[in-house]
Amino acid sequence: MRTTITKSIAKPSEFVKQLLLWSNSFREVVFLDSNEYHQHYSSYDCVAAVDAFTSLKTDYEKAFEDLHQYQSQTKDWLFGYLSYDLKNDTENLQSHNFDGLEFPDLFFFQPKKLFLLKGNQLEIQYLYLCDDEMEDDFNEISSIKNSDNLVPSHKMNIQQRIAKDDYLSKVEVMLEHIHHGAIYEANFCMEFFAQKALIDPLEVYQKLNAISEPPFAVYFKNNDQFLISASPERYLKKEAAKVISQPIKGTAKRYLDSVLDEQSKNELVANPKERSENIMIVDLVRNDLSHTATKGSVTVEELCGIYSFKQVHQMISTVVSTVDPTASPVEILRTTFPMGSMTGAPKISAMQIIENLEETKRGLYSGAVGYFAPNGDFDFNVVIRSILYNAKNQYVSFSVGSAITSLSEPESEYEECLLKAKAMFAVLS
Numbered sequence: 001m002r003t004t005i006t007k008s009i010a011k012p013s014e015f016v017k018q019l020l021l022w023s024n025s026f027r028e029v030v031f032l033d034s035n036e037y038h039q040h041y042s043s044y045d046c047v048a049a050v051d052a053f054t055s056l057k058t059d060y061e062k063a064f065e066d067l068h069q070y071q072s073q074t075k076d077w078l079f080g081y082l083s084y085d086l087k088n089d090t091e092n093l094q095s096h097n098f099d100g101l102e103f104p105d106l107f108f109f110q111p112k113k114l115f116l117l118k119g120n121q122l123e124i125q126y127l128y129l130c131d132d133e134m135e136d137d138f139n140e141i142s143s144i145k146n147s148d149n150l151v152p153s154h155k156m157n158i159q160q161r162i163a164k165d166d167y168l169s170k171v172e173v174m175l176e177h178i179h180h181g182a183i184y185e186a187n188f189c190m191e192f193f194a195q196k197a198l199i200d201p202l203e204v205y206q207k208l209n210a211i212s213e214p215p216f217a218v219y220f221k222n223n224d225q226f227l228i229s230a231s232p233e234r235y236l237k238k239e240a241a242k243v244i245s246q247p248i249k250g251t252a253k254r255y256l257d258s259v260l261d262e263q264s265k266n267e268l269v270a271n272p273k274e275r276s277e278n279i280m281i282v283d284l285v286r287n288d289l290s291h292t293a294t295k296g297s298v299t300v301e302e303l304c305g306i307y308s309f310k311q312v313h314q315m316i317s318t319v320v321s322t323v324d325p326t327a328s329p330v331e332i333l334r335t336t337f338p339m340g341s342m343t344g345a346p347k348i349s350a351m352q353i354i355e356n357l358e359e360t361k362r363g364l365y366s367g368a369v370g371y372f373a374p375n376g377d378f379d380f381n382v383v384i385r386s387i388l389y390n391a392k393n394q395y396v397s398f399s400v401g402s403a404i405t406s407l408s409e410p411e412s413e414y415e416e417c418l419l420k421a422k423a424m425f426a427v428l429s
Contacts, residue, residue, distance in 0.1 A: 002076075002114075005134055007122040015122070016046045018144040019115060020219065022137075024202050026050040028109050029221040030079035030369065037215035040318075041237055041244050043379060046117040049079040049371070052109035053127050056080075060088040060105040067106060068330040071372050077125070078372040080108030081220065081227070082380070084362040087338050091348055098161075099361040100193060100395040101388050103225050108372075113137070156194040156396065158429060161359050164414060170357045171410040177353055178406050185280045186344030186353055188413070189401030191360040192421060197396040199428070201226040201389055207427040208387065213310050216381035218369045227364060229386035230423060232309050233316075235339045235368045236332070237379040243289060243321045243332060247281045247341040248382075249403055250274035250315025253419055254308070265313045269306055273407040278304050278315050280405070284340035284347060285319045291335035293321035311385075311423050329376045339382055342366035344403070364388055365399045387424055398424040 009015045016033060023029045032047040056070045063086050071078055083105045085095045116123040126134050162170065167190060177183050205219045205228040212230035220227035234246040252268035255261040268274055282300060289298050301318040308314075323332060344350030365388060370380030387398045400420040402413045 002125045002127050003129060003134065004123060004125045007124065007138060009117070009120045009122050012045065012117060012120050014146065015142070016117065017146045018141050019046070019048050020202070020206075021144050021146070022141045023048050023050050024221065027221075027223050028052040028055070028111070029219065030111075030371070031219040032370075033209065033217040034215050035209065035213040035217060037213070041234075041239070042215070044116050044118050046115075047371070048115040049077065049111035049113070051112040053112045055107070055109035057104045057107045060086050063089045063106045064330055064334040067108065068328055070108065071330055072328065074110055076110050076127070076374050077114055078108045078110055079370075080106070081364055081367055081369045081383070082106060082333065082337060083364045083367040084338050084342070086367070087351055090334060090337060091351070093348075093351055093355065095355060095361050097355070097359055097361040099363060100195075100393065101225075101363055101390050101397055102393065103363050103388070103390070107222055154198040156197045156199075156428065158192050158194050158425065161191040161193060167414055168410040171404055171408065171413055174353065174357060174404045175406070175408060178404070183344055183346060183350045183353060185277060185403055185405050186350040187342050187366075187401050188354065188404050189358055189362065189366065189399045190417060191397055191399045192424070194396040194428070196394050197389070198394060199389060199396060201228055201391070204228050204387060204427050208423060211310060211426060212385065212423050214385065218381065218386075220369055224391040226389040226391065227369065227383065227386060228389070229369065229381070229383055231381045231384050231386060232307075232314055233341065233382040233384060235370075235380045235382045236336060238323065238329060238332060238377045240377065241322050241325070243293070243323050245285045245289060245319045245336070245339075246316055247278070247285055247319070247339065248314050248316050249278040249281050249341055250304070251402075251416055251420065252313040254310070254312055265306055265308065268313050268315060269304075273405060274315055275304055276407065277403045277405055278317055280345055281340045281403075282317045282319060284345045285336075288336040288340065289319060289321040292323050292327035292332045294324050297322035312419065329372060329378055333378070333380070337368070338366065339368070342382060342384070342401070360397075360399065362399065365397070366401075385420065385423060387428065396428065
């Protein structure tokens with residue numbers, strides 16, 4: 001049983017910073033921040049879940065089956081992640097590329113302590129704990145002094161896993177697959193990494209979040225494994241019988257000059273290559289959602305909408321469905337995972353080609369982080385614009401990618417990757 005109290009917060013943005021600092025003292029942390037980006041379908045401004053009462057950690061074999069059992073038995077709040085390589089559970093696929101991070105393929109935990117902030121209303125839910133502890137913790141959080149004087153992490157040598165010439169050659173190979181009809185779109189990614197890296201994950205998260213302010217920011221900690229995410233993308237959300245997917249395809253640079261910035265946005269709107277990317281993934285998402293939807297309920301609420309973030313303009317579509325009452329929450333995830341925006345179409349062929357051309361196991365990158373509510377609703381982001389860190393291995397990694405279509409120019413795709421990597425480079429170097 002959870003004990004619940006509600007508090008009114010005078011300065012919500014200040015409290016979010018205090019809550020983050022307090023949360024970092026626990027072994028398990030999922031901290032989700034919308035940065036007050038109040039888009040449609042937003043449930044909370046900030047969520048913090050800490051301190052595992054129970055947990056599930058597994059590799060990809062029977063991962064969704066194990067997660068279904070865990071979620072259906074606990075019927076409680078669960079927080080965690082699905083790594084990209086769970087594709088090996090849903091399809092006859094394998095991953096043999098290099099993995100310097102060594103994260104489990106799936107990790108979820110049932111938090112003892114949970115904070116849900118919406119506007120200036122804070123709901124605190126504790127599992128099997130007394131009211132006094134909730135009050136004591138709230139007072140401790142509220143008394144934390146925030147500091148903007150962030151100390152930089154140790155300098156590191158960030159290397160590129162795929163050299164530029166090799167990247168261009170690999171894109172040409174992918175274009176050959178497209179021209180031969182094996183696929184018509186695929187998301188091709190490359191890794192940047194540093195070894196013997198010593199960073200303060202919390203400090204890096206604060207910096208990345210400050211320069212990006214995305215709607216799906218995540219600070220995740222599982223002992224010595226960290227995710228620092230400035231994701232702008234929602235993978236999948238369930239609200240009662242409604243399921244919402246919001247794939248991103250289409251990126252344009254932002255400019256300080258307002259005229260140039262508006263011009264960049266307008267060019268994105270009119271760009272046939274970016275629009276075709278988005279529409280192809282919308283078709284894929286519609287097909288994925290149909291597996292658990294009631295007949296005729298899959299609809300496109302918004303096609304190729306343009307949204308501006310601090311680093312880039314993005315083209316985002318919204319696809320929704322009414323879910324069949326017999327479909328479990330985990331089944332809805334299993335039949336749509338991995339998300340189409342990070343694979344391509346047809347999905348299985350794209351994933352096979354991706355695996356052959358990429359040189360790093362994606363792991364948590366292009367996976368999803370989020371939560372299940374006790375009633376079976378859920379909300380998950382797409383892990384992009386993110387830094388991953390294994391403190392035990394002293395290994396830092398961030399990957400970026402772009403969608404390759406028949407209209408792609410290898411040099412332009414390479415430049416798009418560097419644009420997406422800009423924020424991660426800034427906070428690490």
